[in-house]
Amino acid sequence: MAGHLRERVEDIYRSDSRRVFATLIRVLGDFDLAEDAMHNAFAAALEQWPRNGVPANPRAWLVSAGRFKAIDTLRRRTRFDAALGELADRLYSDTGDPALRTEEDVEDDRLRLIFTCCHPALSPEAQTALTLREVCGLATEDIARAFLVPPPTLAQRIVRAKAKIRDERIPYQVPSREELPDRLDGVLRVIYLVFNEGYYASAGDSLTRPDLSGEAIRLGRLLVALLPEPEAVGLLSLMLLHESRRTARTSPEGDLIPLEEQDRSLWNRQQIVEGTALVRRALSGRFGPYTLQAAISAVHAQAPSVAATDWTQIVGFYDMLARAIPSPIIELNRAVAVAMRDGPESGLVLIDGILALGDLAGYHLAHAARADLCRRLGRIEEARVSYERALDLAGQEPERRFLARRMADLPA
Numbered sequence: 001m002a003g004h005l006r007e008r009v010e011d012i013y014r015s016d017s018r019r020v021f022a023t024l025i026r027v028l029g030d031f032d033l034a035e036d037a038m039h040n041a042f043a044a045a046l047e048q049w050p051r052n053g054v055p056a057n058p059r060a061w062l063v064s065a066g067r068f069k070a071i072d073t074l075r076r077r078t079r080f081d082a083a084l085g086e087l088a089d090r091l092y093s094d095t096g097d098p099a100l101r102t103e104e105d106v107e108d109d110r111l112r113l114i115f116t117c118c119h120p121a122l123s124p125e126a127q128t129a130l131t132l133r134e135v136c137g138l139a140t141e142d143i144a145r146a147f148l149v150p151p152p153t154l155a156q157r158i159v160r161a162k163a164k165i166r167d168e169r170i171p172y173q174v175p176s177r178e179e180l181p182d183r184l185d186g187v188l189r190v191i192y193l194v195f196n197e198g199y200y201a202s203a204g205d206s207l208t209r210p211d212l213s214g215e216a217i218r219l220g221r222l223l224v225a226l227l228p229e230p231e232a233v234g235l236l237s238l239m240l241l242h243e244s245r246r247t248a249r250t251s252p253e254g255d256l257i258p259l260e261e262q263d264r265s266l267w268n269r270q271q272i273v274e275g276t277a278l279v280r281r282a283l284s285g286r287f288g289p290y291t292l293q294a295a296i297s298a299v300h301a302q303a304p305s306v307a308a309t310d311w312t313q314i315v316g317f318y319d320m321l322a323r324a325i326p327s328p329i330i331e332l333n334r335a336v337a338v339a340m341r342d343g344p345e346s347g348l349v350l351i352d353g354i355l356a357l358g359d360l361a362g363y364h365l366a367h368a369a370r371a372d373l374c375r376r377l378g379r380i381e382e383a384r385v386s387y388e389r390a391l392d393l394a395g396q397e398p399e400r401r402f403l404a405r406r407m408a409d410l411p412a
Contacts, residue, residue, distance in 0.1 A: 005050050012058050013042055018137050020062045022109035025116075026172055027063070028070050031134065031162045036073065041066035110135075111226045112172050114219070117161075118187045119170050126161040127190050133158055136215045146197060146212055174227075184227075188235050188290060191219045195239050199246070213243055230282045234291030237278035241297035244271035256402040260306040272301045292321045311341035328359040332366055344373040364393035368403060380410050 017038060024034035041062045055061040117130040128147075132138045144154035164170070175183040198212025220236035248262040276298050282291040296317045303309035318334035331354050339347020351370045360366040371386030387407040394400045 005054070006046065008054060009042060009045050009049065012045075012062075016059045016062070017042070018135065019110060020059060020066065021134070021137075022113040023063050024066050024070070025113060026109050027067055029172070030166065033070055033073065034066070037066035037070040038062070040069035040073075044069065108174065108226070110222060111174050114187055114223065115174055115183060116165060116170060116172050118183075118190050119165070120183070120186055121168060121170055122161050122164060124189075124193075126157050126164075127186065128193055129154055129157050130161045131190050131219070132194065132215065135219065138215065142211075146209055180229075184229060184231065187223065188231060191216050191223070192235060192239075192290070194219070195242075199239075199242055210246070213239070213246075217243060230285030231288045231290050233278050233285075234282035234287055234294050237275045237282060238290050238294035238297055240271045240275035240278070241294060241301050244268040244275065244301060250398065254398055256398045258402075259300070264304065267301065276301065289321060289325045292317050292324065296321075306340070309340070311337055315341055328354055328357065329363070332360060332363075332369060336369055339373055344376040348373040348377065362393060364390045364395075364399070367393065371403075371406070375406070375410065384410055 020041065021034055021038045024037050025031060028034050028037060044065050045058075045062060049055075114131065114135055117134055118127045122130065129143055132143045133140060140155050140158065141151050143149075144151040147154070149157075174180075195213050195216030198209040198214070198216060217236070217239050220232070220239055223232045224236050244267050245262065247268070248264065248266040249257055251257060275294065279291060279294040279298050283295065296314050299310055299314050299317070314337045315334060318330060318337055322330050322334060332351065335347045335350035335354065338350060348370065351366065351373065354360055355366060355370065367386045367390035371383045371390060374380075374383035374386060384407060387403055387410075391400060391403045391407070394403060
């Protein structure tokens with residue numbers, strides 16, 4: 001029986017701990033106090049539930065237990081800081097027991113937590129680290145390893161972000177309807193950054209980090225459930241459509257497989273169906289860049305092969321995307337699509353123009369794309385030079401192996 005209870009508590013921890021934590025932050029007004037209170041509440045559950053049984057509403061019980069554990073903690077610290085005693089008294093006398101709030105209020109706490117972690121007063125690096133730590137519950141060491149940062153550096157980044165939230169009294173709330181468009185962009189950016197690092201790791205021995213892209217999709221689902229704005233829907237669609245190709249993107253040995261060589265029968269049809277339905281939904285509203293990128297991915301997902309892909313439609317979406325968010329990387333992707341629609345010579349002219357501007361001179365994928373078009377045109381020496389430049393700039397081992405193979409396959 002005790003073993004069964006422990007498994008039940010562990011299941012509730014996995015499913016509800018971040019919800020409990022989000023509510024305790026609202027109640028207590030402090031990240032670290034809420035974290036300690038949450039863990040103390042689960043410890044109390046392991047002690048009391050075997051005697052008294054699992055409560056009808058375990059989450060509400062845990063929030064109340066956490067609140068009273070925090071009051072006890074504050075009172076123990078009163079001899080060092082009298083103000084903590086006043087805070088403990090206020091929390092104790094507060095008649096609005098957080099455990100009695102509605103399910104909608106509890107879910108709003110999760111949304112509050114996301115927006116607080118992504119507040120524009122924090123640096124982009126701090127926003128990402130804090131979101132992964134506090135919203136997703138990832139360990140500091142795991143986040144540090146994913147982003148190639150020493151764990152002490154990452155830990156300090158999180159500590160400083162929490163201190164800034166406390167010292168500058170950053171409000172723990174969902175932005176008003178007027179503020180939402182500006183604030184939502186930051187949240188979506190953080191989620192997509194996490195996804196990209198998982199889907200296409202910036203460095204290392206592995207092309208992907210499924211744990212990170214999975215966390216980003218989970219965050220995206222949560223955001224859409226709590227705040228179904230068109231661009232949030234578009235981002236979730238984009239992530240699902242990209243993720244659907246994961247299995248086909250690498251060989252069993254971990255080598256990169258380009259789009260034209262992928263076995264499309266390995267693509268996840270369930271994710272494609274869901275992602276395509278979501279992008280249609282997003283396109284019916286006031287959509288933006290994430291939805292346009294999802295629409296491009298949907299065209300790829302629905303094509304039986306590279307040759308049968310509607311490249312005209314893809315170029316059209318890139319035209320819209322370039323107007324929405326001008327970027328040399330978008331122009332590069334558009335140039336590759338133009339090469340597929342009109343031939344490699346047309347794409348090469350565009351890529352040479354982009355590289356001449358200098359913005360992508362250090363971007364290995366720009367040189368890799370140029371090398372591929374030169375190869376297709378039979379301009380072997382130019383292809384070799386571009387492959388060498390891409391190889392010098394690439395930091396990821398699967399990509400480096402792929403580029404080296406392509407270069408080795410060039411005619412002598």
